[in-house]
Amino acid sequence: MTLLFAAMFFAARDQLDALTVEDGPLENLTALLYLVAAILFVLGLRRRTAGPVWLALLAVAAFFVAGEEISWGQRIFGWSTPDGIAVINVQDETTIHNIAGIHGNIRALAVVFVAAFCVMLPFTNRFVPALKHFYARWRIPIFPMSALPWVVMAIGFMLVPRLLGEHVGSLDEIGETALGLAFALFGWAYRRTSIREVSVPASNVTGTSEFQQAS
Template identity: 35%
Template sequence: MHDQRASWVLFLLPLGLLVAMVLLKLEAPLHYKSLVREDGLVENLQFLLFFGAGIVAILAGRRLVATGLKLHCGLYWLLGIGLLVVAMDEISWGQRLFGIATPERVAAVNLQNELTVHNLEPLMIYLHVAYLCVGAYGSFAWLLNAIWPPAEQSLRRFVIADWYLASYFAVLLLVYGLIELAQWVQPSLLGQRLVIGEFIVFRDQEPAELMLALAMAIFVLINYYRANALARQGATAA
């Protein structure tokens, strides 16, 4: 019963945060802009969550070594490295913190003139598509495990987030979907045209990415405990 309540709290948390962000944007737009600005609170929280998730993912991979699940282990080490790269990219690899100038060759292809991978012009075309795919995967992949429950050591237990994390990915999917609609389709919604620069702006992606960072942190932490439990079972059996 307790676990079920905790699951529902986790599920509802991002929905509550989304409502809070929308209300803040409507009622106190200057405070909202301050939160989502470059190097603001939201972006710094993303860094901390992605960085922490990266460390935990690597530790989970280390625990998976003891289980003999080599594929699981390798995927978690790769996930950990990927999350650390994402974390460092969020703070431009410390560029502004240490006052590092952007090399001319990087500045020529970086849309924000900074030391980041995700703002490189060749990658920006695919970035929003990647976020939409991640959002869709996290929102709906859990249905596979619900219909076809995985075994304890199944890879699906370690690569598909549980149902209570679907809401975090759904917020990511919703926000990036609205941004894409406002940028390319510009439909009418409740008598108002949905366009970038009015109610919806590109910085709205920051709260959505915070939900992703929070989801990944919870996801890898849960799977760290799962890996630890499997490693202990293996040690006991031996």
């Protein structure tokens, strides 16, 4: 998938731009994937499985990203941007992440968060017993290793061009879609585990929770 989009960037730029245009196929798919992730986290929460607070936060965060992706339905339903938001929003739309002062830093902060939560956490959970026990004790959800390739793809498309001094919006959109898929898989991994009703007490000597087994 990475090679396909990279090839399109160099050899089929017009087709790539058509896929990644504002309100285009990839942006709508990204919103849908985050909405699916939010629903899956809520379904896991309703089953009273491990980490209810964490699951609730993940559900709210995923729903927020889904809403931001489509400007909370502004162009779908055709309302105008409120004056108070329009004067501070760099894209004149009903979003928070494009507000002046936030817009320039939000992606860097997102990449740092994703690297810590989706990469560092699962690796330390697997290879550092003390941290694995800590995560289990606090019932922290562990991102599934099986979804890591999509995270790597997302970070690559969003970070590498910037390291080369470039800002390519179409590559950002691809990265956002890959990350949306990763979080949908995250939600599914937890939902699948909760359906199986796997339950290991946090005090277990192995320090493994049911969420961590899903990873």
